[in-house]
Amino acid sequence: MAAKSYSNPIVKWIEYRLPIFSFLDHELNEYPTPRNLNYWWNFGSLAGIILVIMIATGIVLAMSYMPHVNYAFESVERIMRDVNYGWLLRYIHSNGGSAFFIVVYIHLFRGMYYGSYKAPRELLWIIGVVILLAMMATAFMGYVLPWGQMSFWAATVITNLFSAVPLVGESIVTWLWGGFSVDNPTLNRFYSLHYLLPFVIFALVFVHLWALHVHKSNNPTGVDIKGPQDTIPFHPYYTIKDTFGLGAFMIVFMFFVFFAPNFFGEPDNYIKANPLVTPAHIVPEWYFLPYYAILRAITFDIWFIPAKLIGVAAMFGSILILLFLPWLDRSKVRSATFRPIYKQVFWVFVVDCIILGWVGANTPDADFHGVKMLWIGQAATFYYFFHIVILIPLISVLETPRALPDSISQAVTPGGKS
Amino acid sequence: MSDSASAGGTTADMPVTDDKSRRDFLLISTATVGVVGTALACWPLIHAMNPAADTLALASTEVDLAPVQTGQSITVVWRGKPVFIRRRTADEIKTAEAVPMDKLIDPQPDKARVKKPEWLIMVGVCTHLGCIPLGQKPNDPHGEFGGWFCPCHGSHYDTSGRIRKGPAPKNLEIPPYQFVSDTLIRIG
Ligand code: HEM
Ligand code: FES
Numbered sequence: 001m002a003a004k005s006y007s008n009p010i011v012k013w014i015e016y017r018l019p020i021f022s023f024l025d026h027e028l029n030e031y032p033t034p035r036n037l038n039y040w041w042n043f044g045s046l047a048g049i050i051l052v053i054m055i056a057t058g059i060v061l062a063m064s065y066m067p068h069v070n071y072a073f074e075s076v077e078r079i080m081r082d083v084n085y086g087w088l089l090r091y092i093h094s095n096g097g098s099a100f101f102i103v104v105y106i107h108l109f110r111g112m113y114y115g116s117y118k119a120p121r122e123l124l125w126i127i128g129v130v131i132l133l134a135m136m137a138t139a140f141m142g143y144v145l146p147w148g149q150m151s152f153w154a155a156t157v158i159t160n161l162f163s164a165v166p167l168v169g170e171s172i173v174t175w176l177w178g179g180f181s182v183d184n185p186t187l188n189r190f191y192s193l194h195y196l197l198p199f200v201i202f203a204l205v206f207v208h209l210w211a212l213h214v215h216k217s218n219n220p221t222g223v224d225i226k227g228p229q230d231t232i233p234f235h236p237y238y239t240i241k242d243t244f245g246l247g248a249f250m251i252v253f254m255f256f257v258f259f260a261p262n263f264f265g266e267p268d269n270y271i272k273a274n275p276l277v278t279p280a281h282i283v284p285e286w287y288f289l290p291y292y293a294i295l296r297a298i299t300f301d302i303w304f305i306p307a308k309l310i311g312v313a314a315m316f317g318s319i320l321i322l323l324f325l326p327w328l329d330r331s332k333v334r335s336a337t338f339r340p341i342y343k344q345v346f347w348v349f350v351v352d353c354i355i356l357g358w359v360g361a362n363t364p365d366a367d368f369h370g371v372k373m374l375w376i377g378q379a380a381t382f383y384y385f386f387h388i389v390i391l392i393p394l395i396s397v398l399e400t401p402r403a404l405p406d407s408i409s410q411a412v413t414p415g416g417k418s
Numbered sequence: 419m420s421d422s423a424s425a426g427g428t429t430a431d432m433p434v435t436d437d438k439s440r441r442d443f444l445l446i447s448t449a450t451v452g453v454v455g456t457a458l459a460c461w462p463l464i465h466a467m468n469p470a471a472d473t474l475a476l477a478s479t480e481v482d483l484a485p486v487q488t489g490q491s492i493t494v495v496w497r498g499k500p501v502f503i504r505r506r507t508a509d510e511i512k513t514a515e516a517v518p519m520d521k522l523i524d525p526q527p528d529k530a531r532v533k534k535p536e537w538l539i540m541v542g543v544c545t546h547l548g549c550i551p552l553g554q555k556p557n558d559p560h561g562e563f564g565g566w567f568c569p570c571h572g573s574h575y576d577t578s579g580r581i582r583k584g585p586a587p588k589n590l591e592i593p594p595y596q597f598v599s600d601t602l603i604r605i606g
Binding site: 161185281296 | 499
């Protein structure tokens with residue numbers, strides 16, 4: 001980085017002591033970015049903006065929210081009815097949770113399609129998976145805060161998953177609850193952690209970007225940056241492209257906030273938590289449905305291992321297995337554009353995840369044209385793991401990739417320098 | 419470091435290997451004390467999340483059974499959880515006692531689950547993932563075995579509260595309780 005000289009004396013004074021201006025200039029302004037990024041590269045910056053929106057609305061909600069079993073539900077009702085713009089803050093925050101997951105899931109599938117997890121971006125990918133886990137914990141605990149029926153029973157069912165751990169399961173659950181059932185101590189600690197984790201996510205995002213800026217963005221061809229002819233400066237080219245994408249996203253997001261604010265919610269959560277009555281049909285938030293389907297797909301013991309434990313292991317395993325993707329996929333070609341077979345099974349995998357979500361929303365004994373939901377869930381769960389553990393490694397060694405362009409510049413402007 | 423010590427000869431009266439192992443010892447013991455100390459210092463943080471003294475103190479409840487008729491169920495709260503108390507009919511007791519052990523997922527004779535066969539007292543929390551099974555009211559679903567049915571993932575319990583079908587691994591739990599008199603019990 002060529003040392004920049006600044007004319008403003010205050011900037012100069014600060015820069016000499018803390019080179020923050022040259023740092024920002026280097027990372028956000030002149031930062032060289034592949035010239036061929038498409039709109040699938042918009043979702044990372046969108047996720048970052050949503051994180052900021054969640055923290056801003058969350059901090060103000062926290063000023064009127066009361067984390068006590070006798071007041072939590074009432075305080076959220078008060079936010080909705082009496083607090084100035086409380087309804088807006090809450091609807092932005094609750095729909096923001098859904099938007100966050102949509103955007104991050106697209107971001108993740110983008111990475112799978114274009115092979116962004118491959119060397120040298122393995123750690124970048126792993127940090128991303130850790131961010132996803134932290135987001136899940138945050139969203140789960142946030143959902144408990146309004147203390148409605150779904151809040152309470154989601155907390156009960158999910159914390160009870162840990163009772164599947166051999167020997168110490170029951171003690172872990174009591175420890176998580178701080179009592180003998182989900183109760184006031186549980187609500188208090190969930191609130192404490194719901195406040196903490198977004199800031200942990202913020203720090204993880206920083207590390208994620210740090211790793212990104214070492215080797216720079218991947219791109220739709222998956223071919224490395226070979227020189228200045230392959231890149232353009234981040235500002236103004238991608239600041240403007242990301243801002244345009246943000247506008248498009250906001251139109252959709254605000255549609256839900258203003259016109260369908262409870263679309264992603266469950267009516268049962270407007271009934272105050274009652275520890276003595278379980279709602280007839282408990283479902284998690286939509287972004288957890290595929291994992292819920294995997295959990296319920298395991299109804300059989302394997303040798304001496306009880307079904308409940310395998311179900312829980314499969315559920316957590318479905319995310320943890322993503323950590324190994326960089327090593328399961330042996331193909332040197334990153335982008336699916338040049339991988340004729342992988343390109344097709346990738347979409348089968350996307351459809352499989354959607355099927356899992358659909359199964360998760362239904363009761364296991366429901367049937368679909370005579371086929372039991374449970375069987376569909378089992379088949380889809382099988383395919384999920386089969387795809388990642390068997391198909392990806394196999395295709396990566398057997399497939400003959402198409403010829404790669406010599407460079408990004410050559411791919412986008414034929415006859416361009418390579 | 420031991421190399422330079424031997425070359426410089428400053429610790430010539432001491433064998434070189436001795437010096438190295440002394441340093442290793444100091445290093446390892448300091449690190450061990452540090453790790454154990456940190457772990458011990460973490461314990462209060464972890465244990466603070468376990469049930470507090472007042473939570474534990476709420477651990478017993480008395481229930482008057484006099485108003486409960488044969489064939490009726492009541493639900494009381496103990497430690498924040500529902501406890502099902504059912505005054506069973508002679509039929510229900512007979513069916514429960516007649517089930518052969520090899521038909522059960524979690525084999526337990528009916529005798530072992532009651533103090534007086536007429537009174538079935540158990541924690542009304544499904545042993546799968548903690549939902550409250552239906553079956554306390556006459557018009558609730560009672561499952562395929564005439565007892566309780568958990569709607570969350572479909573577990574069926576029989577007239578002794580034993581798991582018969584579905585994902586739950588264990589019978590409904592029997593809480594510790596005593597008959598204080600013929601019509602009064604203390605749970606916990
Ligand atoms: C990663 C970012 C975050 C996510 C994904 C998230 C998610 C959620 C969700 C799903 C709810 C339940 C919404 C509902 O149904 O009412 C919620 C509630 C809540 N969150 Fe967050 N949250 C985040 C950040 C924060 C932060 C940083 C704070 C405060 C400092 C906060 C404070 C609250 C409060 C007070 C509630 C209860 C009020 C309500 O239910 O609207 N959140 N959060
Ligand atoms: S909690 Fe009762 S069947 Fe799952």
